Amino acid sequence: MNRRARELFGHLQIGGEIKNARLGQLIVQAIEKQRVYSNQSLVLDGQQYILDLSPIVRKKEVQGIVLTIRTLSQIEELTEEISKIKMFSDNLRAQNHEFLNKLNVIYGLLKLNKYEHVMQMISSEVKERQDIISFLMSSVKDPLIAACLLGKINRSKELDVTLEIDQDSNLTSTLDIEDAKNVVSILGNLIDNALEAVREHKGNVLVSFTDVGNDLIFEVEDNGHGISKEVENMIFIDGYTTKKGENHGIGLTIVKRSVELLKGELYISKSMLQGARFTLVIPKLLNNEKEESI
Template sequence: MKKTFKKPKLLTQMIGLISIVVCFTVLFVSAIFYSMIDEMTEEALGNQAMTVAKMAAQKERIIQAFDDPNPSVVIQPIAEEIRKSTGAGYVVIGNKENIRYSHHIEENIGKTMGTSSSRSIHKGESVIYEGTGISGSAIKAKTPIYNDDGEIIGVSSVGFLTNEAKKRIAEYQFKLFFFSLFISLLGVTGAVIIAKRVKKLIFNLEPEEISFLFKEKEAALESIRDATVAVNNHYQVTSINKRARELLKDQIELDGKIINDRLIHMMESVITSKKSMVNQKFLFGHQLYMVDGSPILEKEKTRGTVLTIRPVSEIEKIEEEVSVIKSISDNVRAQNHEYLNKLNTIYGLMTLGQYDEARSFISDEVKERQDTVVFLTSSVKDPFIAACLLGKIHRSKELKVQLDIDENSNLSYIPPSFDTKLFVTILGNVIDNAMEAAIRLKEAQAHVNVSFTDFGSDLVFDIEDNGPGIPEEYQEQIFKEGFTTKEGENHGLGLAIVKNTLQKLNGEIYVSASNSGGAQFTIVIPKESNRE
């Protein structure tokens, strides 16, 4: 049966690799130092020998003793003192004839020196060399001795025996061996600790398992229909799926950093509080989205944030239709509320036997309703816009706001390219804002006036209210996402949606003061606007 080779685990590979690198490095460095120790020791001993030789050659008592009848009597004790204090193998002082005046073996005093001193005596050179004399092999240094007149009168020769040098070299090598062994053991121990630490950080997973988990996470992330993005504490994207890349392409810099101020503010809150934030409304492009933020926690510390972004309508393709349906639903609810009140009134009149008053009340109500419907159907040829205006009339009655439509208004021509489904979202938002503003200031006296015309090359709608108005310095800011004067969360989106949707229709919106002191919004859309 064929045996299969089992690949060693990551921990074993790391320990082995680090240990081999450390051991080979230590061995290599040790070998270099072993080869350098001999040269370094010999060089150091040679320099030391020359230093001692020059020290002896410059001793005043030794120079003066050359004029004595028996110079060795004075020179020998001084030379021995120098030899013992410096650890030299010998310190020899000789004259120009190479005759010794000092030697550590006294019987050699007066005899010729073992090696030639001609270079020092005749040429005045100081030399370092390795040689063998009567004291044995040594590293030697010779230098001339000068008298007060600058004449060479002798030579100073100092030697350090090589057996001493070898002893020193052996000591150095022994210390280097133990140092290398200690470093190797330390390296192997460190390799084990580091390898175990790395394995712990990666949850004891093998490289193949990590690679599979990464691919699995990537596939899972891409399969999520909602836009999902993970961001670190510096607001840089660390993980993102395709849907998020498409949605946030204008909100992320080339280096992967989020630049949307509202998203940054949301992430700051999540990181600081370590708590999730849900259902925060954001406007990306021309659509409204809900954003959830959850902290990435590690050992009770926030390492980043995961953002999940989904459209307000889960069915993106019919988001605009759902918005219209919601508007119609609100209008039906308001109409139902109004009819219930009036039915209660009719019931009360009939119970009291006031039949004439009941007939008159019904007649007036029917006439008012018919007049409104007749006016809208005759003046507004588009059913969506007419239905939107009719719904807002019913809504105004529920809110107790007087909503008037200018009787001179007319919208008889709607070009085929005009997207009325988009437009009713704009019109509904602006009228709702106007009614809210009027109620805040005037309450029961709240009033909103709507007028429109298709005269010329544009469709023009004017919506006026008698609310507090909009200061001139805010007239540009109110269309920015997140800007609001209302309290609470998720405000500051309605007019931003209006502005962005108008861009799709190539239209414009203008703000000015109304005659009643409130605000007037003027919407201008070219008739030949084509939705891209």
């Protein structure tokens, strides 16, 4: 253990016990599968870290494991750039998929000489897109949040899921860049989870928001299977997931950390759509406190 590792794991002694459930789980996986695990999420004392595990194998037996841990701040700048590229790429892919489908329909209508139907389809498409952009520009003052919502609308079309934004929603407040990033991180993860929850039956997701009063309030709800009371107490545990495959169970841990940084609250309830509803409450006083402390 180098100096930084001793600071993080100072309670560990030779022959001692690793009490962090997520770390223990990763170590067991690395031993059993005898493989390298890279860029794994780990939360210690409320701080998120990125962990790599490399087993030392001799004669087909694991003799030990090398752990390399980095604070999230060390890779935040790179992650931010990658996230921007990924968001841009996802939006382009979703739009490309959607437009190709519609171009195929237009091509078929033209071949059938159904010119009036072509005009109606193009007019409807242009109006829908203009209405969405106009609504976001007029109702969401913060550009990062508006861009996030537009990206998720495009993503929902790719998944063939209905994502609706309540037309009575309004957000006149603007956040500083760090707070806006945290809100986008929370909203992005909650909407992604809702889209996945209804993907199988091509269901519905509803997003609403307001800043009337002393708080910013966002709600994301769906008509999926919902979340039981037993699972409610587990979903924010680092590594917990109901999805198949590896490297899941990180999103809601990131959500929890971002909510704490914003000094907000996140509530889970049953949606009027019969699925899950996540309600995010963020105090407006956050920005005022920062200004007073400068």
